[in-house]
Amino acid sequence: MSVDDLAAVPRAVETTSRRLLVTEKDADGFYRPVGFLGATVDVTSVEYTFDYLRSAVERAGFRPFLGFVDTGRTYRSEGLFPLFAERIMDPRRPEHPVFLASLDLTDDATPLEVLARSGGQRAGDGIMLLPEPAVDASGRTHCHFLVHGIRYLADAEPLLTRLRVGDRLVLRSEPENNTNPRALVVVESSGQKLGYVPDALLDYAHSVRERALTVVRVNGPEVGVRLRLLVRLDGHLYGSEVPFSGPAWQTMTDDRS
Incomplete structure (x- = not known):
């Protein structure tokens, strides 16, 4: 859960x-x-x-x-x-x-x-x-996250003021990103960038099928840039695509390690 x-x-x-x-x-x-x-x-x-x-x-x-x-x-x-x-x-x-x-x-x-x-x-x-x-038994999955990197996108601020709760956003791959070729950028309906998926959620987000990304909360600048845009990712995972599982996610006390 x-x-x-x-x-x-x-x-x-x-x-x-x-x-x-x-x-x-x-x-x-x-x-x-x-x-x-x-x-x-x-x-x-x-x-x-x-x-x-x-x-x-x-x-x-x-x-x-x-x-x-x-x-x-x-x-x-x-x-x-x-x-x-x-x-x-x-x-x-x-x-x-x-x-x-x-x-x-x-x-x-x-x-x-x-x-x-x-x-x-x-x-x-x-x-x-x-x-x-x-993730439920049928593979349906969801996750809330705060969009990262807003401060580094000069055009993001005016776009945020136009967003409303329930608006649909899109995740777009950015293989040309020199910092992280696996980056997923959050874009609004016109295709303009709003920010990025957090690094540690990239494996999960890449695995989600039939993705739907929705605005949950848009906050003003008074809360600080880290809390400006809260979204929810919904979709499906199939087979063994379980979040935070596998050898890379074993703990020091995991019996399987």
Whole structure:
């Protein structure tokens, strides 16, 4: 089950689990997968976990996060780990309702819902979180994400002011992109660029068939450029195209590794 589905799950039912992908910006400006932040929820409690990806630990120059120095264990906590809790806006702040609205969330949103929608980014440390896409038994899939790279596209700002909730957008391959030939650019109806799919979601987005990309929320400049455009990708996955699965996504504690 995806974080995106949490609001639809009755709180007093069976145990449910969900997780977020934790990424970190490298020296080249790419957000590389580092680990998974998970939560197991039952009627009375929540247990949070954090695991490193083997591919991250074995990457040249890898440095563990503060508070997670033992790369070979699963970290567990009844409360959200400080590294991630400090990325959630204090509900007592007067701008908190505006912040939640900018993410298309209500005041009963859980910490992982907020992190999944906002990315939990802070200036200086390069850490960003992304939701694990939802996939049902028939292969139908969806995922919310904030469009990246808007600040680097001079023509994007006036286009944003014309977008409305429910507008359909398109993903277009950009093989001529010198930074990342696998980049997927988000374009509006006239074909003009609005931004990009986050790096760590590219494998998933490329795999989605019968794609439908929809505007969920368009925010003004007062929320900051990172939160300007929230979209939802819908479609189908077939066969073994399971998001965040396979050897590259094994954790250090995965029994299959």
